[in-house]
Amino acid sequence: MFKGKVVAFALMLAIATSVYAGDVDDCRSTAGITGCAQMMLTICPAGDFEFIRDACGTGITAYIWVTALDAAGLPIPGIPWTDYWLNACDPAKQLALCSSPLGADSLTGANGTTTFGGRIAAGGCTLTQGIWWAIQGKPLKGPYPTCTSNVCLNIIVKSPDLTGAGGKPDGVINLSDLVPFGGSYNKNLGQAGYNACCDYNDDNKCNLSDFAYFGTHYQHKC
Ligand SMILES: [Ca+2]
Ligand SMILES: [Ca+2]
Numbered sequence: 175m176f177k178g179k180v181v182a183f184a185l186m187l188a189i190a191t192s193v194y195a196g197d198v199d200d201c202r203s204t205a206g207i208t209g210c211a212q213m214m215l216t217i218c219p220a221g222d223f224e225f226i227r228d229a230c231g232t233g234i235t236a237y238i239w240v241t242a243l244d245a246a247g248l249p250i251p252g253i254p255w256t257d258y259w260l261n262a263c264d265p266a267k268q269l270a271l272c273s274s275p276l277g278a279d280s281l282t283g284a285n286g287t288t289t290f291g292g293r294i295a296a297g298g299c300t301l302t303q304g305i306w307w308a309i310q311g312k313p314l315k316g317p318y319p320t321c322t323s324n325v326c327l328n329i330i331v332k333s334p335d336l337t338g339a340g341g342k343p344d345g346v347i348n349l350s351d352l353v354p355f356g357g358s359y360n361k362n363l364g365q366a367g368y369n370a371c372c373d374y375n376d377d378n379k380c381n382l383s384d385f386a387y388f389g390t391h392y393q394h395k396c
Pocket of ligand 2: 373375383
């Protein structure tokens, strides 16, 4: 009986050790975007808006990449595709992230690298300062060795989830989100009242085509 428990415990330990990918060094690990200098990505809390791979415009294959390194500077392979997090670098524009906001395209490879081309399940809008990316809960910092601030990827994020309780996006698209959208409706870039957060297809106009997107994602939530 006792021996059986020891064997079972040893087996559990062996399994736990074998799936453990190693500790990410948030200072040595890096991230970047490929395909353009600045991505424009529209998201929905239901995770059914734009793919990251389309965020540099039509005909361009875009992705976000990360390279995970440990404290010795060695690559960390096998990091699970769910072990990532992100948010706005602008503290006033925090996104409303769902519990599993995104997945990597694969485990990190032998070089510690993986990519993200899928969709993000979250609400909110951040037009400046970019997005930080975290592995194992640690936002990546740079540049090594000073590591004073988060790496901010040059990505504009928009969503029909514009507001909610306390004036912040809340992970649901409902009637309250229609109020700021209405305030920007039929206005173009440069006009008073125009809000770029309401321009979901990035044509510098908030018009019927954006309203159609709003309608498609209405009542969507985490
Ligand atoms: Ca909302
Ligand atoms: Ca538009």
